[in-house]
Amino acid sequence: MSYTGMYDKGDHIDTGIGGTRKINTAGKPSSGTFSSIPVIDLTDATSPSLDARKKVAQEVYEACVNVGFFYIKNHGVPDEAIASIKHEAKRFFHEQSEEDKMNLDISKNTEFYGYAPIKPKLENGRAKTRMFESINFGYEPSMDPGASTTEDNGPNFWPSEEKLPNFKANVGKYYSAVMDLSRQLLHMFALSLNLEETFLDKFCKKPGVLLKLNHYPAVVPDSSDSAGIHAHSDLESKRLRFTYQVELESLHSPPGFTILLQDDVKSLEVLSKDGHWIPADPIPGTFVVNIGDAMSMWTNNLFLSTIHRAYNKEGKVRYSVPFFFGADYDAVMETLPSCIDEMRPVKYKPITAGEYVRMKLNNTYPKAVGKVAAEVSVA
Ligand SMILES: O=C(O)CCC(=O)C(=O)O
Numbered sequence: 566m567s568y569t570g571m572y573d574k575g576d577h578i579d580t581g582i583g584g585t586r587k588i589n590t591a592g593k594p595s596s597g598t599f600s601s602i603p604v605i606d607l608t609d610a611t612s613p614s615l616d617a618r619k620k621v622a623q624e625v626y627e628a629c630v631n632v633g634f635f636y637i638k639n640h641g642v643p644d645e646a647i648a649s650i651k652h653e654a655k656r657f658f659h660e661q662s663e664e665d666k667m668n669l670d671i672s673k674n675t676e677f678y679g680y681a682p683i684k685p686k687l688e689n690g691r692a693k694t695r696m697f698e699s700i701n702f703g704y705e706p707s708m709d710p711g712a713s714t715t716e717d718n719g720p721n722f723w724p725s726e727e728k729l730p731n732f733k734a735n736v737g738k739y740y741s742a743v744m745d746l747s748r749q750l751l752h753m754f755a756l757s758l759n760l761e762e763t764f765l766d767k768f769c770k771k772p773g774v775l776l777k778l779n780h781y782p783a784v785v786p787d788s789s790d791s792a793g794i795h796a797h798s799d800l801e802s803k804r805l806r807f808t809y810q811v812e813l814e815s816l817h818s819p820p821g822f823t824i825l826l827q828d829d830v831k832s833l834e835v836l837s838k839d840g841h842w843i844p845a846d847p848i849p850g851t852f853v854v855n856i857g858d859a860m861s862m863w864t865n866n867l868f869l870s871t872i873h874r875a876y877n878k879e880g881k882v883r884y885s886v887p888f889f890f891g892a893d894y895d896a897v898m899e900t901l902p903s904c905i906d907e908m909r910p911v912k913y914k915p916i917t918a919g920e921y922v923r924m925k926l927n928n929t930y931p932k933a934v935g936k937v938a939a940e941v942s943v944a
């Protein structure tokens with residue numbers, strides 16, 4: 566798999582905090598040229614009229630093919646659920662001691678679910694600071710209204726009721742609502758690709774899901790501390806980090822796609838093919854949805870998994886809540902039939918979501934995993 570955008574591995578991109586920075590685009594799918602991010606109204610996504618649903622799906626298609634990012638409004642997630650997750654994120658980060666949080670340390674969890682602290686100093690040869698703290702929760706069938714199993718993908722670390730009463734129940738309200746929204750988006754993606762509306766559902770029975778709460782502290786704007794999440798596309802790295810012990814920027818489930826809740830602080834930026842960082846500033850009442858690497862592969866690179874970053878441009882305290890949704894780890898992802906034609910021959914061998922992440926790591930961190938290089942190769 567080779568990257569076909571205008572910039573390439575080693576190209577320098579304006580950092581926005583003074584100077585330029587080398588960008589590692591190895592193995593990234595190509596980017597589109599765009600100057601803004603579309604807003605899609607999901608009101609008709611649940612219309613009884615198939616034609617009305619198809620119209621929404623067409624907008625989704627355009628956004629995925631040209632940008633890889635879009636805002637959604639009228640998405641059906643209740644205001645109370647959104648208020649609840651914002652409130653719980655603040656409680657989690659500020660109403661517990663460092664020790665309480667470190668008891669949920671991600672490195673103690675077999676699946677790398679849990680808490681990851683801020684790392685302001687460059688220790689142990691780390692090339693980058695980590696100017697945010699986060700907590701991740703994997704798939705919780707009890708919080709999935711469409712669950713067909715009671716099995717999870719590994720145990721989550723929840724704070725105890727004693728430390729943070731009602732935290733789990735309140736997080737669950739949001740979790741359930743975005744699970745519903747995710748399954749609705751799956752239908753939109755299927756329709757947009759001229760597939761049966763429910764075609765993708767069978768791959769997502771025990772989905773690779775990750776709900777992540779992020780807290781970016783106040784920093785001096787335009788300083789190196791304002792570089793929160795560095796340029797990346799969304800891929801599964803949780804298992805990779807566990808398996809190969811390599812330092813990764815952020816921990817994800819196999820997206821699929823990501824549904825991001827922002828607060829009102831500007832930070833997120835998306836890289837256009839011509840090398841410009843396009844702001845994805847918060848718009849009240851919306852989520853930002855983006856395509857991840859696995860979905861891009863599944864669609865034979867038709868849908869774009871676009872590079873993005875979160876730099877704290879305003880220097881204010883910021884919270885964000887990405888929800889990563891991906892296929893079951895054992896689901897075989899075979900290029901979707903409607904994404905193949907003479908102009909776009911099949912690029913990838915069928916691969917399980919689990920195997921796929923090893924291939925990604927191999928592309929992104931060839932030195933760390935040179936020995937698995939030959940194990941999983943693309944067609
Ligand atoms: O915090 C944000 O706005 C973006 C987070 C993000 O891109 C990620 O966690 O993958």
Ligand SMILES: [Fe+2]
Pocket residue numbers: 797798799873
């Ligand atoms: Fe991301």
